[in-house]
Amino acid sequence: xxxxxxxxxxxxxxxxxxxxxxxxxxxxxxxxxxxxxxxxxxxxxxxxxxxxxxxxxxxxxxxxxxxxxxxxxxxxxxxxxxxxxxxxxxxxxxxxxxxxxxxxxxxxxxxxxxxxxxxxxxxxxxxxxxxxxxxxxxxxxxxxxxxxxxxxxxxxx
Amino acid sequence: xxxxxxxxxxxxxxxxxxxxxxxxxxxxxxxxxxxxxxxxxxxxxxxxxxxxxxxxxxxxxxxxxxxxxxxxxxxxxxxxxxxxxxxxxxxxxxxxxxxxxxxxxxxxxxxxxxxxxxxxxxxxxxxxxxxxxxxxxxxxxxxxxxxxxxxxxxxxxxxxxxxxxxxxxxxxxxxxxxxxxxxxxxxxxxxxxxxxxxxxxxxxxxxxxxxxxxxxxxxxxxxxxxxxxxxxxxxxxxxxxxxxxxxxxxxxxxxxxxxxxxxxxxxxxxxxxxxxxxxxxxxxxxxxxxxxxxxxxxxxxxx
Amino acid sequence: xxxxxxxxxxxxxxxxxxxxxxxxxxxxxxxxxxxxxxxxxxxxxxxxxxxxxxxxxxxxxxxxxxxxxxxxxxxxxxxxxxxxxxxxxxxxxxxxxxxxxxxxxxxxxxxxxxxxxxxxxxxxxxxxxxxxxxxxxxxxxxxxxxxxxxxxxxxx
Numbered sequence: 001x002x003x004x005x006x007x008x009x010x011x012x013x014x015x016x017x018x019x020x021x022x023x024x025x026x027x028x029x030x031x032x033x034x035x036x037x038x039x040x041x042x043x044x045x046x047x048x049x050x051x052x053x054x055x056x057x058x059x060x061x062x063x064x065x066x067x068x069x070x071x072x073x074x075x076x077x078x079x080x081x082x083x084x085x086x087x088x089x090x091x092x093x094x095x096x097x098x099x100x101x102x103x104x105x106x107x108x109x110x111x112x113x114x115x116x117x118x119x120x121x122x123x124x125x126x127x128x129x130x131x132x133x134x135x136x137x138x139x140x141x142x143x144x145x146x147x148x149x150x151x152x153x154x155x156x157x
Numbered sequence: 158x159x160x161x162x163x164x165x166x167x168x169x170x171x172x173x174x175x176x177x178x179x180x181x182x183x184x185x186x187x188x189x190x191x192x193x194x195x196x197x198x199x200x201x202x203x204x205x206x207x208x209x210x211x212x213x214x215x216x217x218x219x220x221x222x223x224x225x226x227x228x229x230x231x232x233x234x235x236x237x238x239x240x241x242x243x244x245x246x247x248x249x250x251x252x253x254x255x256x257x258x259x260x261x262x263x264x265x266x267x268x269x270x271x272x273x274x275x276x277x278x279x280x281x282x283x284x285x286x287x288x289x290x291x292x293x294x295x296x297x298x299x300x301x302x303x304x305x306x307x308x309x310x311x312x313x314x315x316x317x318x319x320x321x322x323x324x325x326x327x328x329x330x331x332x333x334x335x336x337x338x339x340x341x342x343x344x345x346x347x348x349x350x351x352x353x354x355x356x357x358x359x360x361x362x363x364x365x366x367x368x369x370x371x372x373x374x375x376x377x378x379x380x381x382x383x384x385x386x387x388x389x390x391x392x393x394x395x396x397x398x399x400x401x402x403x404x405x406x407x408x409x410x411x412x413x414x415x416x417x418x419x420x421x422x423x424x425x426x427x428x429x430x431x432x433x434x435x436x437x438x439x440x441x442x443x444x445x446x447x448x449x450x451x452x453x454x455x456x457x458x459x460x
Numbered sequence: 461x462x463x464x465x466x467x468x469x470x471x472x473x474x475x476x477x478x479x480x481x482x483x484x485x486x487x488x489x490x491x492x493x494x495x496x497x498x499x500x501x502x503x504x505x506x507x508x509x510x511x512x513x514x515x516x517x518x519x520x521x522x523x524x525x526x527x528x529x530x531x532x533x534x535x536x537x538x539x540x541x542x543x544x545x546x547x548x549x550x551x552x553x554x555x556x557x558x559x560x561x562x563x564x565x566x567x568x569x570x571x572x573x574x575x576x577x578x579x580x581x582x583x584x585x586x587x588x589x590x591x592x593x594x595x596x597x598x599x600x601x602x603x604x605x606x607x608x609x610x611x612x613x614x615x616x
Contacts, residue, residue: 006425007421007425011193015197015499016195017195019505020502020503071556072581073555075552076552096586097589099579100581101576103569195499196499196504197504198505199505200505202474203475206470206507207471207477210471213544215542215543357512359512361512361516364513
C-alpha cells in the first residue's frame with residue numbers, strides 16, 4: 001500500500017520540473033564556468049599554459065609581445081590555472097560556455113605586451129610607487145642584458 | 158446494414174474516431190506516467206508530431222531483408238485493429254455489427270502475431286530476441302484471455318457481442334472482465350510485462366530494423382491496440398439502457414479511465430523477467446480455468 | 461513553403477528523437493544527458509525522447525573522444541540513422557578530445573570523421589546546455605528537410 005500513498009502524494013504535490021524553455025540558467029555562484037583574463041593585470045608568466053592539462057590555454061611569445069589564447073572547447077574547467085596564477089589575474093565566471101557549430105569558433109585571443117617591474121632606483125627617484133608597480137615598457141626598447149658568461153641567442157650560430 | 162456498416166467502420170467507432178482516440182490515449186498514458194513521477198510530460202499533440210515526423214523520413218534500401226514483407230506486418234496490424242474497433246458493441250441492440258466474440262478475439266490477436274513475424278523477418282539478432290520473448294509471453298497471456306472470454310460467454314449464455322454487452326449482473330461476468338484487464342498489460346507491452354519490448358535492453362526488440370513510414374504504422378497500430386482493448390473492456394462494463402449518446406460518452410470515459418489505471422500500474426511497477434511473467438499468467442490461468450468451468454457447470458445445472 | 465512543408469517542419473522540430481552513442485567517454489557527459497530525462501529537467505515536455513535503435517532516431521548524440529575501437533561502430537551507427545539527421549557532439553571530449561589529445565588510442569575529435577552540426581562544450585556540459593544544443597539540432601534538422609526551392613519563406 002506504500003506505492004498507493006506514494007502515487008497519491010506525488011499527484012498532490014505536483015511537478016518539480018523546470019518548465020522549458022526557460023531563459024534563466026540554474027547555476028550556483030560556485031559553478032565552474034569560463035576563464036576570464038584581465039589584460040591590464042596579466043604579466044605573461046605563462047604558468048597557466050604550463051599547468052593546463054588539456055592545452056586549452058596557450059601562450060606564445062615574440063620579444064615582449066605575447067599572445068594568450070584560450071579555447072573553451074578544450075577546457076576541462078578544472079581550475080588549475082586559477083590556482084597557479086600568482087598575480088590572481090585569472091578568474092572563473094559562473095557562466096556556461098556557449099554552443100558552437102564550427103571547430104575552434106570559441107577561441108579567444110588576447111595580444112598583450114609584457115609588463116616589467118620598475119627598478120627600485122627609478123622608483124625612489126621619480127614616483128612614490130612601491131616596488132610592485134609595473135609599468136609598460138616603450139615600443140622600441142632593447143631587451144634586457146643576459147647574465148655574464150651565458151651566450152646570447154644572437155651570438156650563437 | 159450497409160450504411161450502418163460504413164458508419165461503424167469509418168466514423169464511430171471506426172477509423173475517424175479510432176485514430177484521434179489512439180493519439181489521445183497514448184498522450185494520456187505518457188502524461189499520467191509523467192505526473193506520477195512528478196514531471197510535466199509531453200504536450201497534447203505530441204503523438205501527432207511523432208507520427209508525422211516518421212512519415213517524413215527517407216529510409217535507405219537495404220540488402221538481405223525483404224522490404225515489402227516487412228511493410229506487410231504493420232499494415233495487417235492496423236487493418237485488423239480498425240476492424241476490431243469497428244466491431245465493438247458500443248451501441249448494443251442498436252444498428253451495427255451483430256458480431257461474434259470469436260471474431261473479435263481473432264482480430265485482437267493479429268497484431269501480436271505480426272509483431273512476432275516482424276521480429277523474425279527482420280534479420281537482426283535483437284529483433285529475434287524480442288520476437289521470441291513476445292511469442293512465449295503471448296502464449297501464456299492468451300490462455301488467460303481466452304478463458305476470461307469463455308467465462309463471460311458461458312455466464313451470458315451467448316457469444317454474441319451485443320448480448321454480452323448488456324449482461325452486467327452476473328459475478329461470472331465480472332470475473333471475466335477482471336481476467337481481461339489482467340491480460341491487457343502483456344498485450345500492450347506495458348510494465349510489469351514489458352519484457353518483449355524492453356526499452357534499451359534489447360535495442361527496441363522486434364522493431365529494431367524498422368524505420369520511417371513502417372515504424373509510423375507500428376506506432377499507429379500500438380495506439381489502436383490501446384483503443385481496442387480498453388474499448389472492449391469498456392463495452393463489457395457499461396450498463397444497459399439509456400440513450401445512444403450516453404453510451405458513447407460512457408464508452409470513451411471508461412476507456413480513458415482504464416488508460417489512466419494501466420499507466421499508474423505501469424509507472425508503479427518494474428519490469429518482470431520472462432520467467433516470472435509466464436509464471437504469473439499460468440497461475441492466473443489455472444485459477445480462471447477452475448472458475449470458468451465451475452461457473453459453466455453451475456449455470457448449466459441451475460437453469 | 462506550402463502548408464504541408466510547414467507542418468512537416470513543425471513536426472520535425474517538435475519531436476526530436478535521440479540516439480545516444482558513447483565512443484569512449486568517462487560517462488560524465490552521459491550521466492548529464494540522462495539527467496535531462498529526470499524529473500528536474502524533464503525534456504519530455506519538449507518532445508525529446510531516447511530511442512533504442514539508431515534507425516528510429518533523428519539526432520545522434522555522440523559523447524567521448526573517438527577511440528580506435530569505437531570508430532567503425534560510430535561510422536556504422538551514423539549510416540543507420542535515416543535522413544534527415546543531425547549530429548550533436550556532446551562534451552568537450554567530442555569537440556576537441558580535451559585532455560586526451562595526442563593519445564595513441566584516440567583517433568581524433570568527431571569533426572574529423574562526421575559533419576557535426578552542434579558542439580556542446582563543457583566537462584561535463586550543463587543539462588540546460590545539452591537541451592539547448594538538442595533544440596538547435598532539431599531546428600537544423602527541420603531546415604535540412606525542407607527542399608531547396610521552398611526555402612526563403614520565414615517559418616515560425
